[in-house]
Amino acid sequence: MDAKLIPTATQTAGPFFHFGLLRPAWADLTDGGKAKGDKIVLEGRVTDGDGAPLPDAVVEIWHANAAGKYAHPEDAQDKPLDPHFRGFGRAFTDKDGVYRFTTVKPGAVPGRGNALQAPHIAMSIAARGLLHHLFTRVYFAGESLNTSDPVLATVEDPARQRTLIAAPDGKANGAAVWRFDVALQGKGETVFFDF
């Protein structure tokens, strides 16, 4: 803990990040459908305090594979890696504030104290007007583990907890669509995490 150097501060991505961060292929985490597990579409709208869509946000996600293992050397669980799944995605919001990922439903991963976390996706949002990116988590409606998830449990207000739970929204090309809207401010403001 004797940190010696001062960490670099964040700054806004500004309005002109698109050409710098352009990676359209990264909105598909399934390697063109080859990843194991249930294919899903994760989509939603990012809005400001007036409910207006953000056409200039970059959304990134990170999650475990269908077996509940992260493609990272520090995940020591005895579970299979999937060579077709890296677990990372990036998408820009469009003019209507909508982002969209194609991925697989993550499996459950351990939390602290041997607790199992409910299946979830870590999400970060950067945009013009955000000096520091925001972290949130996407959970899935109807998961039995949601009731015992230690992170969800820290959000006691049920209305606020609901902002973390994606809702089923039909199918697209055979994949279940999960809708997760992000309200940056005001009514229905999404829960953001600090860690």
Next chain:
Amino acid sequence: MTEIREYNHERAGGQPSNDWPAYTSTIKRHPQRQPVALKQTLTEITGPTFTGGWTGAETTDLTKQHKGEPLGERMILAGRVLDEDGRPVPNTLVEIWQANAAGRYAHATDTHPAPLDPNFTGRGHTVTNEKGEYRFLSIIPGAYPWRNTYNAWRGKHVHFSVFGPAFATRIITQMYFPGDPLLEFDPIYNSVPDEAARKRMISRYDPNLSVAEWALGYRFDVVLRGRHATPVGL
């Protein structure tokens, strides 16, 4: 029962608050509620890895992306990605983007009436080497006006996107230039309360990095959150 080593929390004053009305775009976009404290889990201490070349051929020479050479002062931009303890962060993705020498972005919504440069896009990416080093060849970006307040100008800057080893370490920032008179008036730069942390965002002119008769050298190290020494039970 496995163990994890947590990442240090961000220090008070060392990071900007999103609630910063001097930068008017924050007004309708900053969350009004306090963020919820989350104890880091496997989710937060892991993140994308960038070995194996899957991010594509590196683009480290921003002066050779078109038929001709861009206008502007040639700049070698090099540095290291480190953690708070000074340890190099190898194999991590560094992405940069910037305006051209006239202060204009190659972006459809940039309407500043300065010329586009057909020989400059202003985008690059690389993966740090084993010593955490990166290096780009570019041109010094120009300052440009913005409509935050009347007659507002942004200091010269290069945007940086850096991941580090975990989702918790990912940052997007901007690199500034030493001696820029606009920084004093720049609400984005000044959104960071701690002066030493603000200065961390300013690159350093390095005569030893400059190449005679060719290019100016600027150094910029990116420091990411370090880690607790002691693991906690997972």
